Amino acid sequence: MRPIDFFDRGAHHHPQRPFMIAEDDSVITHAEAVAISHRTALAMLATSYVRGRHAAIYSSNDPRAFQALLGIFRAGGAWVPINARSAIDEIAYILDYNDAEFLFYHSNFAANVRIIRERCPKVRTFVCLDRDDPGAVFLDTFTAPFDGTAPAFADNSDDVCVVFPSGGTTGKPKGVLWTNRVMESMIAAMSAHIAPVPGKPPVHLCSAPMTHAAGVVALTLMKFGATQVIMDDVKLPDLMENIQKYGVTHLFLPPTAIYVMLAHADVRSFDYTSLDYFIYAAAPMSVNKLREAINVFGPVMTQTFGQAEAPMICTCLSPQAHVDAIENNRLDRLASCGQPALLTPVEIMDDDNNILPTGERGEIVVRGNLVMKGYYKNPQATQKVTTPDGWHRTGDIGHKDDEGFVYIVDRKKDMIISGGFNVFPSEVEQVIWSHPSVQDCAVIGIPDDKWGEAVTAVVEKKPGSQVNENELIALCKAQLGSVKAPKTVRFWDYLPRSAVGKVLKKDIRDQFWRGLDRTI
Numbered sequence: 001m002r003p004i005d006f007f008d009r010g011a012h013h014h015p016q017r018p019f020m021i022a023e024d025d026s027v028i029t030h031a032e033a034v035a036i037s038h039r040t041a042l043a044m045l046a047t048s049y050v051r052g053r054h055a056a057i058y059s060s061n062d063p064r065a066f067q068a069l070l071g072i073f074r075a076g077g078a079w080v081p082i083n084a085r086s087a088i089d090e091i092a093y094i095l096d097y098n099d100a101e102f103l104f105y106h107s108n109f110a111a112n113v114r115i116i117r118e119r120c121p122k123v124r125t126f127v128c129l130d131r132d133d134p135g136a137v138f139l140d141t142f143t144a145p146f147d148g149t150a151p152a153f154a155d156n157s158d159d160v161c162v163v164f165p166s167g168g169t170t171g172k173p174k175g176v177l178w179t180n181r182v183m184e185s186m187i188a189a190m191s192a193h194i195a196p197v198p199g200k201p202p203v204h205l206c207s208a209p210m211t212h213a214a215g216v217v218a219l220t221l222m223k224f225g226a227t228q229v230i231m232d233d234v235k236l237p238d239l240m241e242n243i244q245k246y247g248v249t250h251l252f253l254p255p256t257a258i259y260v261m262l263a264h265a266d267v268r269s270f271d272y273t274s275l276d277y278f279i280y281a282a283a284p285m286s287v288n289k290l291r292e293a294i295n296v297f298g299p300v301m302t303q304t305f306g307q308a309e310a311p312m313i314c315t316c317l318s319p320q321a322h323v324d325a326i327e328n329n330r331l332d333r334l335a336s337c338g339q340p341a342l343l344t345p346v347e348i349m350d351d352d353n354n355i356l357p358t359g360e361r362g363e364i365v366v367r368g369n370l371v372m373k374g375y376y377k378n379p380q381a382t383q384k385v386t387t388p389d390g391w392h393r394t395g396d397i398g399h400k401d402d403e404g405f406v407y408i409v410d411r412k413k414d415m416i417i418s419g420g421f422n423v424f425p426s427e428v429e430q431v432i433w434s435h436p437s438v439q440d441c442a443v444i445g446i447p448d449d450k451w452g453e454a455v456t457a458v459v460e461k462k463p464g465s466q467v468n469e470n471e472l473i474a475l476c477k478a479q480l481g482s483v484k485a486p487k488t489v490r491f492w493d494y495l496p497r498s499a500v501g502k503v504l505k506k507d508i509r510d511q512f513w514r515g516l517d518r519t520i
Helices: 003-013 030-045 063-074 088-097 107-119 139-143 180-193 213-224 238-246 255-263 287-297 319-327 331-335 379-384 425-433 469-480 505-513
Strands: 018-021 027-029 054-058 078-082 100-105 125-128 160-165 175-179 203-206 227-230 250-252 277-280 301-307 310-317 346-349 362-366 392-400 406-411 416-418 421-423 438-448 452-461 488-491
Touching (some): 003 030, 003 180, 003 213, 018 030, 018 063, 027 030, 030 063, 054 088, 063 100, 078 088, 088 100, 100 107, 125 139, 160 180, 203 213, 213 310, 227 238, 255 287, 287 425, 301 319, 310 392, 319 331, 346 392, 416 452, 421 425, 425 438, 425 452, 452 469
Parallel strands (some): 054 100, 203 250, 250 277, 452 488
Antiparallel strands (some): 346 362, 392 406, 416 421
């Protein structure tokens, strides 16, 4: 099935159920969204746009942006997600490299669109979502002449429906090709592991960028006729109020946003009993803060592990698994990202492509229909992450226990070699996160004449809190020993983060390695 087929299924069964609720409380029903998607697709196909070509949307979370996405899928197009928080240089690169020909955009970004016109000559059609804008056509004007039903294109599982930009944390973003088969596999796995409660209409609050995991959750819930409550940012306490106001059942936030939420003075002032799944992913989460989240929000915390190349749900740590870990005093289990998800085998592999036994550390590998078709225009990079047996190398180091739970130790590229010993930053970060005065932290290796790399913690403190370097070093020595304990601790007001909230260790490392001939 194509992504639009899943939407049509939900709309067919629940035509009058709200599909989207905007921040001004305006509502669009599923039936209305179906009609809009047909008009948008017909309007696109009436231009020079051809089925299979690449189209993008440049907007923060907005109902019209979601409607445009349905139009792209309805027209048989391949969506190029653009995170509105990214720098314009990166956005222009993504559009040009991935051969985007069609761009929907919100007028908030009109100034940057003028830059895109200059740098991205392959973009031939510009449609402004919310008003008239010079050099573009207003969406309402664009779709007004059209009525009826768009062509029903063939359902080809190998057709590309998304060209997803990789994170770009180690270089220029690559275009990750998701086929209809990839989307089918992701939706099937999400439906199996994060299924709505029977008889309870799903309500998803989309406040993190819809171009990433929050949007994926929205797409996977469409088949159930889910209502999407749209917020253009993680705004507090509005987000917490909206959970109560709309009876939200599904919510995704990255760990950094959950930490800020937990630290908010009013976090316990709202009713969260409607929540069935509070999904976190994209980065490891502090075990102590995870326990606090369960105490505040209830037994609903749900972790998934995936990446652009195998999206969202290679593994799943269910709400029940979280509860079992606490009740059975298996708090180490809370550091797991769960067991392999439906349809996606997960193993641990060494550098010689050998599957490792239980307990041994190596690179996490996955295979199956969830794995990308490849990198756009980059077969060499595709081959580099693909083993002869068809396993995809994730670049994450981990191990499995005897019950099949997977533990991510760190990114392969983030491992620190200090005095000849391997130090995995995430182990140290878990200890530092446990300190009540720590908001967030990143552990890196910095150049050192004696150790080669010295373990160093860069810490963001909670507002108004106090903690010093010696205190954190002593805490780590007590729990991890002197080899893994930081040699120094630096306190920064804010850690640099990507547009989706990931701490940018590359940017932190650059502060210490700049001007040197080596980076390890």
